[in-house]
Amino acid sequence: MPFRKILIANRGEIACRIMRTLSAMGIASVAIHHRLEAAARHVTMADEALEITGETPVEAHLDIAQIVALARSVGADAIHPGYGFLSENAAFAAAVTAAGLTFIGPDARTIALMGDKVSAREFARANNVAVAPSVMASDDLGDFVTRASAIGFPLLIKAAAGGGGKGMSIVRSASDLEAAVRRASGEAERYFGDGRIYAETYVERPRHIEVQVLGDGEGNVIHLFERECSIxxxxxxxxxxxxxxxxxxGLRDEICACAVTLATAARYKNAGTVEFILGGDGRFFFLEMNTRLQxxxxxxxxxxxxxxxxxQIEIAAGLGLPCSQADVPVDGHAIECRVCAEDPERDFLPETGTVRYLSVPRADWLRFESAIAPGHRVTADFDPMLAKLVVHAPDRAEAIDRSIAALDDLSxxxxxxxxxxxxxxLGHGAFRDGALHTGFVPDHADALRRPEPGHDERDRLLIAGALGFREFREAAFGLPDLQAAMGGWTN
Amino acid sequence: MAFILDIDGRRHELRILARWPSLIVEIDGRRHRVDGTPGEGDGAGCVRIDGAVLSFARVSTGSSQIVRLPGTTSTVHLVDPRAAASSALGNDDIRAPMPGAVVAVSRQAGEAVLRGETVLTIESMKLQTALAAPRDGVIAEIVRPVGETFGQHDVLARLEPSTESEA
Incomplete structure (x- = not known):
């Protein structure tokens, strides 16, 4: 293993998680942090910690020159970018390499190829990986209608210059198409000053299926099967x-094979994920490729x-893939829940506060990935995700039960x-049945709303709460708090 | 002895009926026997209610307790009887639901506004939210103008006190 020291260009739970592996591999870790996070867990865990400066913490974490200079100054051999921040920034990958360090990820050229959604789509199509069929509108409306109809229905009509759902509509039959196209073009002209539109296959109730791949950069790629991320x-x-x-x-094999085809064609190096959308009719289309750890x-x-x-580290060190495709083990079922500082009852509005109490259940089959500890201040500086609760079980039903029990136990x-x-x-019937699609959350909003506690539960909450108030304790136990805390006091 | 407790916006009356041999409380007319005295501090606790063991977690934040039971978390406020007796509070202020910055102001001081109409638009963590007037009234003051940042619960705008009596 040629790396003796690796700088992690990230923070929070992923920095802590990367450090755990570095520690197991006997590689020294270097953490970077903004002044505001000097006491953060990823900082205290690291072998070395360096402060990065910037107007805001996020800006500091995006400062390529500063981060590369710091890595060189402490003699780091490589930089692991984590996810988010600079992990899919081709200029960063190039800067790291130019500085004589190893970037733990694909090369800059591949990052750029997959980072541009249009070039990624074209590359996929050129390598026989299915992309959602689409047709650009031309001045000849009749011709466009013919070509769009040939894709098949339902179709999504979208503004080429658009966004935010404006100028978008779903057309389910040929007879509606022409009118929809005129309307969409008019709307697009009004909102964006550009009436160009295009038609794309509309996948109903799509499932988000992605495939984990590992490549050695020399045309060898293996997949580690798929994940579903529809919720x-x-x-x-x-x-x-x-x-x-x-x-x-058969469908799973097909999707995984497609991912391998794409990554192989790109001579992909290191870890990546190929994302697809899968329709109820079994048709799936390439969405995008993420050139980083997810x-x-x-x-x-x-x-x-x-x-x-x-x-990732071994591939970057030139040690090749961990095993052959045939040797990739797969056993049981795993579910991850992202614990976020937000209020689901108020449309998932991000929340701030200070973690006053943290209690995490423990089990062999449970992983809790986080950087939070009591005293941690949750601010608007970063993403609201606080932690990931990951559970494994022999099958899906048990993974669901274990996850719910763990969530109930987690405080x-x-x-x-x-x-x-x-x-x-997780407890919703549709989830248990595996009836998943990317509209699950809004579709089941009513059923997922926080239920009104019944009398019994409310009384329990009130009693547990009342016992925390000094006034109540004094009235209930007629004692100064010191004696009450000893419990079992008898007159 | 009675306590007024507020949970999730609703008030309940908790009376202590007896202390010996067990603590008996009555909540909205329902009686419960409470045994075992969990420690006063924050953290995990255990108590027996009507013979059944209840494990919970709790933290104190001034006048409230955040209480967690499996599957549910609520905040319990102890209502100060003096505050409860006074007239309805705080319908004159528009407060920030979270920290952020003001990106647009739709009404100025002196302008009339109807309940639900947008007074200002804020941005936080890349989300924009419109803040509406809680009732019909007249804007007294825009406390934070466009471009200014603020913290959670900061007052961003004020209405003139209501001249009509509260319903």
């Missing part, structure tokens, strides 16, 4: 699992028993979280 709010995943529920074996990588680690961060008090909401999602 999302605000287009962000909150529950992920491996394997995907109720996926016929937040939800633990579910793959738990069903394969593999350490993906270790694999993060002092800031509002989505913990109980996650338990309701």
């Amino acid at each position: 999302q709010r605000r287009f962000q995943k909150i529950v992920e699992e491996a394997p995907a529920a109720n996926l016929p074996g 937040v939800e990588h633990p579910v793959t680690e738990m069903v394969t028993g593999m350490d993906l961060v270790r694999a 993060v008090l002092g800031v509002t979280t989505n913990i109980d909401y996650l338990a309701r999602v």
Whole structure:
């Protein structure tokens, strides 16, 4: 292992998680942090910690020159970018390499290829990986209608210059198409000053299925099977699992093979994830490729028993892939729940506060990835995700039961979280049945709302709460608090 | 002895009926026997209610307790009887639900506004939220103008005190 010291260009739970593997591998870790996070867990865990400066913490974490200079100054051999921040920034990867350090990830060229959604789509299509069929509108409306109809229905009509759902509509039959196109073009012209529109296959109730791949950069690629990430709010995943529920074996093989085809064609190096959308009719389309480690990588680690961060470091060190495709183990089912500081009852509004109490259940089959500890201040500086609760079990039903029990046991008090909401999602009949799609959260909003506590539960809450007030304790036990705390006092 | 406790916005009356041989309380007419005295401090606790063991976690934040039972978390406030007796509070202020910055102001001081109409728009963690007037009234003051940042619960705008009596 040529690396003796690695700088982690990240923070929070992923920095802590990467450090755990570095420690196991006997590699020294270097953490970077903004002044505001000097006491953060990833800082105290690291062998060395360096302060980065910037107007805001996020800006500091995006300062390529500063981070590369710091890494060189402490003699780091490599930089692990984690996820988010600079992990998919081709300029960063290039700067790290130019400085004589190893970037733990793909090369800058691949990052740029997959980072541009249009070039990634074209690359996929050129390599026979299915992309959602689409047709650009031309001046000849009749011709466009013909070509769009040829894709098949339902179709999504979108403004080429658009966004925010404006100029978008779903067309379900040929007879509606022409009118919809005129309307969409008019709307697009009004909102964006550009009436160009295009038609794309509309996948109803799509499932988000992604495949973990590892490549050695020399054309050898293996996959570590798929994950399902359909439970999302605000287009962000909150529950992920491996394997995907109720996926016929042939379809799973096809999707995984597609991912390998794409990564092989790109001569992909290091870890990556190929994302697809899967329709109810079994048709799936390439969405995009993420050229980094993903937040939800633990579910793959738990069903394969593999350490993906270790694999990343070894590939970067030139030691090749961890095993052959045939030797990738897969066992049981894993579910990850993202614990976030937000209020599901108020449309998932991010919340701030201070973690006053933290109690995490423990089990062999449970992983809790976080950087929070009592006293941690949750601010608006960073993403609201606080932690990931990951559970493994022999099958999906038991993984769901274990996850709900673990969520019920988990206490993060002092800031509002989505913990109980996650338990309701997992307990919902549709989730148990595997009837997942990316509209799950809004579709089941009514059923997932926090139920009104019944009398009994409310009384229990009131009594437990009352016992915390000095006034009540004095009235109830007629004692100064010191004696009351001893308990079992008798007159 | 009675205590007024507020949980999730609703008030309940908790009376202590007896202390010996067991603590008996009555909540909204329902009686419960409480045995075992958990420690006063924050953290995990255990108590027996009507013979059944209840494990909970709790932290104190001034005049409230955040209480967690499996699957549910609530905040219990102890209502100060003097405060409860006074007139309805705080319908004159528009407060920030979270820290952020003001990106737009739709009404100025002196302008009339109807309940539900947007008074200002704020941005936090890349989300924009419109803050509406809680009741019909007249804007007394825009406390934080466009571009200013603020913390959670900071007052961003004020209405003139209501001249009509509260319903």
